[in-house]
Amino acid sequence: MAVYSIHDIIRENPKCTPWKRAFALVARGHFVIDPDFPDFYIEDKAIDDAANRRAYQTHGDRVFSHRYMNLVSEIVHNGMDQINARTESVVRTLIHRNINAEIKFGIPLPGMRRVNPAIAAAELAWVLMGTEDISWLQKHTKIWDKFAVDGKVDGAYGQRWRNEFGRDQLAGAIDVLRREPSSRQIMVSAWHPGKDGLNAHSKALVPCPVDFTMQVLNDRLNIAVHMRSSDVAVGLPYDTMFYALLLDALACETKLKHGKLTMNLDHAHIYETHMNDMKTLPHITASTMELPGYSISKIMQNPDAYVRRVKTLAARAYQPDSSLKLSAVAAPKL
DSSP, X not given: OOEEEHHHHHHHOTTSOHHXXXXXXXXXXXXXXXXXXXXXXXXXXXXXXXXXXXXXXXHTTTHHHHHHHHXXXXXXXXXEEEXXXXXXXXXXXXXXXXEEEEOTTXXXXXXXXXXXXXXXXXXXXXXXXXXXXXXXXXGTOOTTGGGOBTTBOTXXXXXXXXXXXTSOHHHHHHHHHHHOTTOSOOEEEOOOTTTSSTTOOSOSOOOSEEEEEEEEETTXXXXXXXXXXXXXXXXXXXXXXXXXHHHHHHHHHHTOEEEEEEEEEEEEEEEGGGHHHHHTOOOOOOOXXXXXXXXXXXXXXXXXXXXXXXXXXXXHSOOOOOOXXXXXXXXXXX
């Protein structure tokens, strides 16, 4: 099997329609990519998954890290500085950006600094429980402690997804994915119009990931996440891992194939305190972590085993030996 660029095909065969040539190559067991659209590739079902994985990792494994680095660079060099009144911090900002990754070959890791996918896995398991209580989560991470009052997070994502608004949105989404995968109404929301935003100061947490939608094309599950606000330095790599793990769990639950994850960022920003670190991030080849392969039901049956599984897979995945450590700027002020 060989990997061909569509640009090479055009250069070598100027009189040939490039896509006809591309499909002819695929038919012979090769792999074709378009470097102008690095998340696009033509896949032949006759090629085994291992061959597809190798080809994708050769050219596509850098997709998330490449786009992440481009976004960081764009914010650093072209963003506008503004003072955020809530945190009293200077942030450099761009609006209406997106970043995506193919999940079928693994959980995307940013590559330029070490991350801990087990934290994202623990947070996902906790959210799936549909609770505001953080006692289980505290066994694995303390990231939600600053939002908690008496051990509970008012407006926790799991509470919103599963126990608010009069229905279990996640269970409903799974049901529709099974019964009517062509539906364009498969959406889960964490936003409470009666409590969130518009200077409502009734609680500590206002959701950054407002909602996510699910689309099925060619039996592949795709997820688009709507982020009203994204801390690109600290939060975005973890948010991407969280929703990539969710896509994996939903695909396993519904017996669908893995598709694309798209993170739509309304307000993409880097805090001033992180700016120097972001300017000097090393350009290191990213890796993917093997998909855990746990369904929603399996995670719920044994969430601790799920976190252990992700820890094991993360230890096998390549990550840079980086000492860079970044912390979220501040808990919201009440």
